[in-house]
Structures are given as C-alpha cells and as structure tokens.
Amino acid sequence: MEIIMIYIAICDDDEKTIVQLRKRVQMLLKENNIVAKISEYSQSRLLQYDVQEGKYFDLILSDIEMPQIDGMKLAEYIKKYLPEVFIIFITSHTKYAIDAYELSVFRYVPKHIIDKKFDHAILDAIKMINGKSNQIYSITTPTRVEKIPYEKILYMEREGKNTIIIMKDGSKTHVRKSLSTVIKELNSEEFVFVDRGNIANVRNIVKIKDGSVELENGVRLWASRSRIEEIKKKISEFWGERI
Template identity: 45%
Template sequence: MLRIAVCDDDKAAAQAHKEIAERCLQQCKSVGETAVYTSSDNLLYDIAEDHFFFDLILLDIEMPGNSGMEIAEKIKPYLPNVKIIFITSYIEYAIDAFELSIFRYVPKNDIEQRLPAAIQDAVRLLELEDGKTYTIQTNSRLERIPYREIYHIERDGKNACITAASGVSRVRKSLQQVYEELGAEEFIYIDRGCIVNMIHIMQVKDGMAVLKNGKALPISRSHLQQVKEQINHYWGMHI
C-alpha cells in the first residue's frame, strides 16, 4: 500500500490535491491512502516524532512557519527515499528543488495537467523500486538483488562489481552485459567503467555524482552533459 501526504495551508487546495492523488491511484490500479495536512509543522512532527511513513508527499512551498523547502530538507533524514512533489507559484524554486533531489516541480498555473502526470509517474517509479531484482546465478551460488538497493556497478577486470545496500557482489560478466540484462532506464553510464542507479543520485556537483550512501563518483567529461539530461528527463525536473 502506498502512503501519500498532502500538505498545503490552503484547505481547499489541500483537499483538491488529495482528490487528484486518489484518482491517480485508481487510474494506476494501485492501493493507497492519503493524509492531508494544513500545517507543515504538523507534518514534520508526525514524521520526526511519531515516525509516520510516507512514500510520496505533495508539498506546497509557500506556507507559514516552515516553508515547503525547509520541510523537505528536514524530512529527508527520516524518509531518505520519499518522493516529494513541490507545488508553487515561483519558478526560481525549481533550482533549489534539484539540489534536494525533489521528484517533480509543479507550477500552480498548470496544476490540473501537471500534477496528475507527476503523481502517476511517482506511483509507477515507487512500484518499480519495490519490484524488480537482478539475479546472479552460478553452479554454486544464487543471489537476487533488488534494483532499488543497487547504488552503482563498476568494471573490475573481467567482472562487474555491484555495490548495493546489502554489500558488494561480483559477477563474471562485462559491464555492458549487466547493463543490458538490467534493462531499466534508471541505470545510466556516467563513465565507460561505471553505471549508476539514478534513484540514488542526490546531486551532480563539480563533475561528481553524489549518491545517497555518501559515495561520490566521477563523471567523465564526455558523459557529463548527457548524464545531466538523463537525470532531468528521468526525474521530470523540467519546468
């Protein structure tokens, strides 16, 4: 079951966003529940103090007390994998949203069209993260690694070295062969010898891809522009 939170100090807007979210869940044939908050402080309290869990949060940026931007930054340590959709009237926030690894930015003047698309994309991504696995099978070994747990894959001689939340696994295959077997758009080359899972990229800075596990991986100059474009496309971080 997917858990969604809607936070907007405007009660009518919050209710409207809740109804859009529920329609999107039905259209995606997904089961979920939606909680509504009209105070950003209450949302933060429930997450930080009462350990509420959410998969997706629809967050208005311009709110009294803690702004949506501040709330997003404070929420991340408690819910590092949560998908956040910012809703705002101000275009300049999109740049800061990218630094916070926000899933999508939705302008209020186009909310009827953009918000449903953003929610549906988030739901599909959450389901993808929860489902697929990569299998390593030899005569003496069978290992399944969930896609969502894979951080990056590097070439190590004739092996591909897979770094995941569970540890490091090696498979005697070329990097390209593993890439083709994965067959998922969230995995991208950042260098001829390294593939990264985009769901774990927190930011691209100074030619490095910084991952959620703290690892910073160099992006080759020849790949840098393409990597930025792929991340923007994948996360929908365009205005």
C-alpha cells in the first residue's frame, strides 16, 4: 500500500504555542501511524509568501489574532492558492467563529476546550484528506509538491520527456514523466489515450466527430482511427457506472 504523506503547517505568533501544538500533532500522528511533514511559522506573512511561491499544504493549523496578517485574512488568501486545503483555527477568541464558517474553515477549536476538540478535528481532517487521495494526482520532487484533483484535469499532452497537464481553468503544470507512466499512476478509468501524444479526461469529452475528440471549453484533440472505438467504449463504461 502506498504511504500517503500529509503536509501540515502550524502558524502562531507565540513560539511556545507552536512547540506545544507540534508535540501534540506529532504524538497524535504517531499513535495513528500517519506520516506527515510539519512546517512551523511564527510569522503569518512567511506562510503567505511560501504558499504564494507554490509550497503545498494539506492542513493548516493557525491562530487568528496575529500581527502583520491575521488568521482570517491569511485563510482567505491561502484559499485562493490552495482551494482544497483544510484550515483549523486554534484560538482563544470565539468571536470569530461565524466569520471562520463563512471562509469554509474546516474547524474552529477554542483553546479553553482544546483537550476535548483538538484530536477529533485533526483526525477528521486527515481522514477526509486520505479519502480524496485516490482521486488526486501527486507530483513530488525535491523542490515541489503539487496535488491535482482528477476532476480539474482537462487533458494531458506529451512535450519531449515531460507530460503537460492542462486544467479546466486553462492553467498548466508539468511532470518529467512519460504519458504512459502518468496514466499508470493515475490508475483510473477516468482517463483515456486519444492518440500517442494526448490523454483526455473522459468526463470532459463532449463530442467525437470527424476524427477528433472535442472537450469542454472548445478544446479539440485529433484522435487516431484505431483509438476512436476505444474512446467510445471508455466513455460508455465511465458514464454507465454512474447512471
């Protein structure tokens, strides 16, 4: 079984609180055989910069009242870059609970009842992160971690020794692997070779006509004749299981 690495950030302007939270998280992870990498931030602005520069996190534990950028503004900013991230506020200030809910913050743990709420909040978040893992393509290099939900992938194309992944929103990313390697790693009926140079997400195929596969957003990929019937079969199997 593949070991799933969870990426966690702890952000609080009080160094002692960071130490306490890290020890508590590490103990909980050890008890539940969960592998994680924990990053610590005593300045919210540094966490903001790292996320802006592409650093990835599955889970963020943050205080709310902090200098420079408070937790509410930090969460709003981070969600623009990491919309799938789980954010848990751990704070003494209960007056922000409603605002936290509106920001789609996963949990709000008041410090005065942390013993009652903390462990459940962390384990619930990790359970949901792991539940999504079989529908996420992970790119991990010494300098970069990127996790892409399958539903966001429009198609992929070969570019030299790289695979270029094109998202539904028009953004792109790449991985230094062949298309055949990538589709094996995806291990999903959701993807199909259109020809040797392209893989399409079946859920985004809207039409097959005149030797081409038309995707959402008007994207058209030319398909080899030998692939057309296989593509049609994949579409039928994929949607047949969902009707």
